[in-house]
Amino acid sequence: MILALETATTACSAALCAADGSVVAERFASAGPAHSRRLLPFVHEVLEESGAGWDEVETVAVGLGPGAYTGLRIGVATARALAQADGRVRLAGVPTLTALALALSEAPEAAVGGLLVPLVDGRRREVFAALYERVDRGLRQTSGVSVVGRDDLAGWLAGCGDAVVGGDGAALYRELLPVSARPAAGIETPTAAMVGRAVALGAPGLVHGPDAVLPIYGRAPDATPRAAKPGAVARPGGSA
Amino acid sequence: MILAVETSCDDTSAAVVCGREVLSSVVSSQDTLHAEFGGVVPEVASRRHAELVNVVVAEAMGRAGLAWEDLAAVAVTQGPGLIGALLVGLATAKSIACRRALPLIPVDHLQGHIAANYALGVQPPFLCLVASGGHTLLATVEEGVRYRVVAKTMDDAAGEAFDKGARLLGLGYPGGRELDELAARGDPGFVRFPRAVPRGRGFSFSGLKTALLYDLREREPAEVEVHRADIAASYQAAIVDQLVEKTLAGAAREGLRSLAVAGGVAANSGLRRALTEACEAQGLRLSLPPLSLCTDNAAMIGLAAVHLPALPWPDYLDLDAFASDAEAKAARPPRKRATRRPS
Ligand SMILES: [Zn+2]
Numbered sequence: 001m002i003l004a005l006e007t008a009t010t011a012c013s014a015a016l017c018a019a020d021g022s023v024v025a026e027r028f029a030s031a032g033p034a035h036s037r038r039l040l041p042f043v044h045e046v047l048e049e050s051g052a053g054w055d056e057v058e059t060v061a062v063g064l065g066p067g068a069y070t071g072l073r074i075g076v077a078t079a080r081a082l083a084q085a086d087g088r089v090r091l092a093g094v095p096t097l098t099a100l101a102l103a104l105s106e107a108p109e110a111a112v113g114g115l116l117v118p119l120v121d122g123r124r125r126e127v128f129a130a131l132y133e134r135v136d137r138g139l140r141q142t143s144g145v146s147v148v149g150r151d152d153l154a155g156w157l158a159g160c161g162d163a164v165v166g167g168d169g170a171a172l173y174r175e176l177l178p179v180s181a182r183p184a185a186g187i188e189t190p191t192a193a194m195v196g197r198a199v200a201l202g203a204p205g206l207v208h209g210p211d212a213v214l215p216i217y218g219r220a221p222d223a224t225p226r227a228a229k230p231g232a233v234a235r236p237g238g239s240a
Numbered sequence: 241m242i243l244a245v246e247t248s249c250d251d252t253s254a255a256v257v258c259g260r261e262v263l264s265s266v267v268s269s270q271d272t273l274h275a276e277f278g279g280v281v282p283e284v285a286s287r288r289h290a291e292l293v294n295v296v297v298a299e300a301m302g303r304a305g306l307a308w309e310d311l312a313a314v315a316v317t318q319g320p321g322l323i324g325a326l327l328v329g330l331a332t333a334k335s336i337a338c339r340r341a342l343p344l345i346p347v348d349h350l351q352g353h354i355a356a357n358y359a360l361g362v363q364p365p366f367l368c369l370v371a372s373g374g375h376t377l378l379a380t381v382e383e384g385v386r387y388r389v390v391a392k393t394m395d396d397a398a399g400e401a402f403d404k405g406a407r408l409l410g411l412g413y414p415g416g417r418e419l420d421e422l423a424a425r426g427d428p429g430f431v432r433f434p435r436a437v438p439r440g441r442g443f444s445f446s447g448l449k450t451a452l453l454y455d456l457r458e459r460e461p462a463e464v465e466v467h468r469a470d471i472a473a474s475y476q477a478a479i480v481d482q483l484v485e486k487t488l489a490g491a492a493r494e495g496l497r498s499l500a501v502a503g504g505v506a507a508n509s510g511l512r513r514a515l516t517e518a519c520e521a522q523g524l525r526l527s528l529p530p531l532s533l534c535t536d537n538a539a540m541i542g543l544a545a546v547h548l549p550a551l552p553w554p555d556y557l558d559l560d561a562f563a564s565d566a567e568a569k570a571a572r573p574p575r576k577r578a579t580r581r582p583s
């Protein structure tokens with residue numbers, strides 16, 4: 001079975017999926033307390049509910065982002081440490097946009113050959129986006145990750161042509177979407193179940209192992225080298 | 241055997257501790273990473289922790305020659321510190337403990353610094369000078385890691401005074417260590433910088449920093465160049481004098497004959513020498529941890545954990561980190577209050 005985690009947005013979820021990608025047990029919260037307080041209880045609960053022991057978990061998978069940095073790191077650190085302390089399970093990661101795109105490809109709104117555009121809220125009035133195409137059996141990624149400003153979103157999407165869109169970025173900027181961008185009903189947030197399914201079906205961008213399962217931040221950290229240093233703080237740990 | 245993880249600032253560290261014996265201690269410093277920014281950039285630090293923490297844990301387990309089955313508990317710094325950095329260590333420690341169904345011991349960073357002294361076999365009660373970039377205080381340690389703050393800084397921390405002084409003197413980052421090295425070659429009597437307010441209990445360093453600024457301003461650049469080591473030595477002597485004087489006064493007030501030091505500033509060679517001499521002169525016992533246990537490290541978290549209550553699996557799964565002491569209460573859900581933690 002696949003134990004999947006997704007923490008790239010304000011939502012937090014864990015799911016236990018069978019080898020075919022179907023959901024065995026799932027916990028999801030769209031908002032609420034911090035990911036650090038919700039994620040591991042969710043992991044514990046899906047295992048308890050399914051009656052599965054760690055022995056039955058073959059893969060620990062996590063959505064890699066891009067998304068909100070802190071949540072992303074909690075998800076990735078949790079998956080990495082669970083796999084490390086297990087020693088036997090496979091560690092897998094899927095770009096969160098890919099997991100969303102796969103869900104979009106299975107939505108009734110999608111057609112073979114059609115364009116799929118998952119949008120994840122990147123805060124700072126920006127969204128993370130990438131282009132995918134629904135192919136005969138699954139999904140093909142046709143662009144890298146773009147960071148699109150709120151004010152450019154309508155024009156950028158209109159330039160993509162007819163597309164099915166989804167994700168919390170699409171929900172957040174719903175009134176900005178051009179007519180050519182049709183939101184898929186009910187696909188407003190990336191979930192652990194989508195991540196588990198993307199792993200089961202071998203979606204594009206799927207990676208394995210601790211060297212590869214690291215957050216996709218989508219942006220460089222805000223920091224300017226010496227002289228101007230708004231982001232830098234004194235070292236609370238102390239030097240000297 | 242306890243696996244400890246500490247990621248509160250810019251050092252990624254893990255250690256294995258057995259009682260007061262440190263079986264392994266691994267610290268991956270990010271100093272060079274942050275040097276170009278002239279300070280720790282929280283997001284940069286958090287990203288690095290996320291890349292390194294599992295490697296550092298594996299190294300600590302390997303050096304101790306342990307398998308997961310050998311662990312009795314996992315300890316982790318819960319706060320205070322940079323929240324994004326803390327959360328990487330906390331998620332890692334909780335997940336390892338969860339997967340192995342082990343108890344988790346959340347540790348306060350300051351208690352960790354104090355507990356570093358237990359590796360040397362110090363016996364409470366003792367007075368501990370905790371001096372780092374974030375703290376400067378005197379704590380009376382009554383038992384284990386339970387302490388009472390009897391004096392603290394009224395403005396800057398001592399480590400801040402070292403780092404800011406180093407910056408004014410044109411030294412690199414983090415400057416405390418460089419300042420220490422430079423001061424060793426200088427004349428501490430070259431400039432008479434202001435000392436502590438004689439009657440106050442607390443520490444104060446902001447006036448000293450200003451005095452250094454004015455002193456450097458009044459000198460010709462060429463003169464500063466020639467006397468940089470002398471000025472550094474004089475500045476360091478003023479910090480050290482104050483730390484030593486207030487610490488001894490605090491010990492006398494508390495009626496304690498046993499002293500200890502903790503925190504990054506405790507690695508300063510000038511302070512170590514002056515405290516050793518002062519304690520010898522007064523017949524006081526002094527615990528001076530090795531440098532590796534003074535700067536941030538996970539071994540001290542493991543040493544503190546021995547004295548703290550463990551949260552049984554799975555009671556800690558929703559445990560959160562806290563950035564400051566003010567947030568510490570909120571991070572502890574009410575039902576966990578039964579497992580008291582000394583403050
Ligand atoms: Zn510290």
